[in-house]
Amino acid sequence: MSPTETEHQREGPSMPASPSEEDLLHSNLVPPGPSRSQRQYERIGEPAGTSFFQTLIHMLKGNIGTGLLGLPLAVKNAGLVLGPVSLLCMGFIAIHCMKLLVKCSSHLSERVNKPFLSYGEAMHVGLENVSWLRRLAPMGRWTVNLFLIITQLGFCCVYFVFLSDNIKQVVEAANSTTWDCQVNHTNQTEVGGQSFDSRIYMLFFLPAFILLVFTPNLKFLAPLSLLANLVMSFSLVLIYYYSVMNIQLPIDLPKIGKAKDYPLFFGMAIFAFEGIGVVLPLENKMQKPEGFRLVLYVGMGVVTFLYISLGTVGYMCFGDTIAGSITLNLPNCWMYQIVKLLYSFGIFITFALQFYVPAEILILPMVDRVSGRRLKIALDLFMRAMLVIFTCFLAVLIPELDLVISLVGSVSSSFLALIFPPLLELLTFHTDGLSPLVVIKNVVISVLGLIGFITGTYIAIMEIIARNNLPHNQNLTDHFMIQ
Structure with missing residues (x-):
């Protein structure tokens, strides 16, 4: 799910780095350009920038990942009607906050005479724009960077859990897997024989992840990244097909979920929508940056449609047996194991x-x-290995895919996607006579994000504690996860 902007190796105010997948990947694929003082293509465009279509693809890539596969369970937590409606509202708010971030960054970059400001730099300059908050500017920048780090490491933890759960199913059901994709509407692939704890699979993947992050330059991963995008798209098509074709009628599912489960919905949904980190780098690298708003509307419109549709049809297909990732519900046949x-x-x-x-x-x-x-x-290789081991350790502590997603979304994504952008607009334009309605709107969005952060984090932690206290067999039955 969502990379962030880079601040490394840029001229301007003395600010720490905050790089991103998009920046790092582009920086290794595009030949070195002119000096920073000459690079004005962020505002006027140049041939070396990305086209509308390329930027749109990167926007989709930055917002579609494991979070999408967990949305059917999120809809279950909210209800068959309330869930899709909430996702639609959250999509509108997320798009609005992304637009605010681009607007504020552009305005502040002109004020400090820089062609581009990243998320952390924008918060730094925004706080400096208010005299009585000026001393807090470095803290604001570091706060943004801290949540960026938490978010990205949280994504890595989710990937550990996702891979262990899915590969565990494929490996342990191999002897009973056939080419006959019978519809049984069960919650998971049937496993015959001995079953190992998913944490063992995480440890098995640990050396592979360490070797992967030893890659000296991301340009070496570019072909694999393209291949990964293609196979993930193909997989999503098959998941959609199975879910739509096997919806059970009549549909007798709760229209509104339990109130205590809604914070879990919030965490999983905002985790999926947290692609705000790719917004500024993508706008910065376009040939014609003035067309980015259309990219934002089209790209996030497609993303919101995918989120609502898969979340709804996935829940309608599997009902109460839906797992933390819809892939864990696919039938025990080779096509869906593939x-x-x-x-x-x-x-x-x-x-x-x-x-x-x-x-x-x-x-x-x-x-x-x-x-x-x-x-x-x-030292670089050692620290990389230690950081991967740390993420693996966190995943081993919380081997529950849905709860890891909800916790990461509630803790960090709520700040980056909902709380910070409205506050940044207030900081940026506080001297320009903001209307009372704009102030109220921004305060309401930030307060909703804060409430989601508090309740989502609390409920996710309580659920983690409760599941860890369950007997192993009961945990398997109640939560539809093979552990």
Whole structure:
């Protein structure tokens, strides 16, 4: 799900790096351009920038991942009617907040005479724009960067859990898997024989992830990243097909879910919508940045449609047996086992792209402090390995896919996608005579994000504690997950 903007190796105010998948991938694929003082294409465009279609593809790529596959369970938590309606409302709010971020960044960059400001820099300059908050400007920048790190490491934890759950099903059901895709509407692939804890599979993948993040340059992963996008798209088509063709009629599902489960819906939904980090880098790299607003509307319109449609049909197909990822509900036949393998491959490659963000923010400053090329390389590889081990450790502590998604979404995505952008608009235009309606609107969005953060985090933590206290067999039955 969602990469962020880069602040590394830029001229301007002294601000720490905050790189992104999009920035890092582009920076390694596009030849070095003119100096920063000459690069005005962010506002006037140049041939080296991305086209409308390329930017649209990157927008879709930055918003579609594991979060999409968890939305059927999110709809279950909210209800068959309330869930899709809430996703639609959240989509409108998310698009609006993305537009606010682009608007504020452009306005503030002109004020400080820079062609581009990243998310962290925009918050820094925005706080400096208010005299009595000026001393808090560095703290605001670091707060944004902190939530970016939490979000990206959270994505990596989700990838550990996702891969372990899906590969576990494929491996342990291999002996009983056939080419006959019978519709049984069960919650998961039937596993015959001995079943191992999913944490063992996480440890099995750990060396592979460590070797993956040792890749010295993201341009080497570009072909694999393209292949990953293709196989994930193909897998989604098959998942849609199965879900639509096997909806059970009549549909007798609750229209409105339990109130105590709605915060879990919020966390999973905002986790899926948290693609705000790709907005500024993509706008910055367009040939014609003035066309980015159309990219935003079209791209996020498609994303919102995918979220609502898969969340709804997935829940209608599997009902109360829906798992933390809809792939875990697919039948025990080779076609859909291959779907799990293909999507898992895509997520595996995406891990390196998501990992680059916290690695560049946390590791690069430490490496720059040592001298000697060999020592720098050794320290860089060591720190990368330790950071991957740390994410694996967190995933082992919480091996529940739906709860990891909800917790990450509630803790960090709510701040980046809902709370910070409206506050940034208030900081940016506070001297320009904002209307009372605009102020009220921004305060309401931020307060809703804050309420979602508090309630979603609390409920997710309580659910994690409750599930860990359940007997192993009961946990399998009650939560439809093979652990």
